[in-house]
Amino acid sequence: AQKITQTQPGMFVQEKEAVTLDCTYDTSDPSYGLFWYKQPSSGEMIFLIYQGSYDQQNATEGRYSLNFQKARKSANLVISASQLGDSAMYFCAMREYNTDKLIFGTGTRLQVFP
């Protein structure tokens, strides 16, 4: 069965530093998609970045990049030059081929301090 694991309940990072949030997944399907969402204290879920299993290059969106290591089944989110506004919960999610369902991890709470 498909599964998403986020082993870091909480992370701290100083402003302007880079931080990596871990995500590992388990699937037997060769085709799948991986997502990261941000949930600030206001509660909304904000889409950050997407990586397809057949994409040759790691996805990037501004200060966000996804470190995709297929053999290790990991899809870590890297946030460069952290800002105070990056403080939030971050969720990793996976979608298998031929389904629209997203399976979410338990999330990592990131705190950025000055």
Place this chain on the structure above:
Amino acid sequence: DARVTQTPRDKVTEMGQEVTMRCQPILGHNTVFWYRQTMMQGLELLAYFRNRAPLDDSGMPKDRFSAEMPDATLATLKIQPSEPRDSAVYFCASGLGAGQETQYFGPGTRLLVL
């Protein structure tokens, strides 16, 4: 700026009452999802629709929950009768489906059943 909208944003009700949550997907999106978020269970998919037809409602308690799409611009999730264990944040999300990966979430409805 296209967004998913949800009403109400907050709802407090008493056990046994009917609760109706509404969602307006992004115009042109043909796939609509209902998720529930709790501290204990995290984010769970309740049901989803494509082109207004229900594709999967296996995550939804059938005896008290129902989801419908009366038209392409409105999705509803009803709970009747509500119970304290239904207290959660209910998110609606929409997407283009069929290989277009990203799901965009609404702000959520925070439900408290007393």
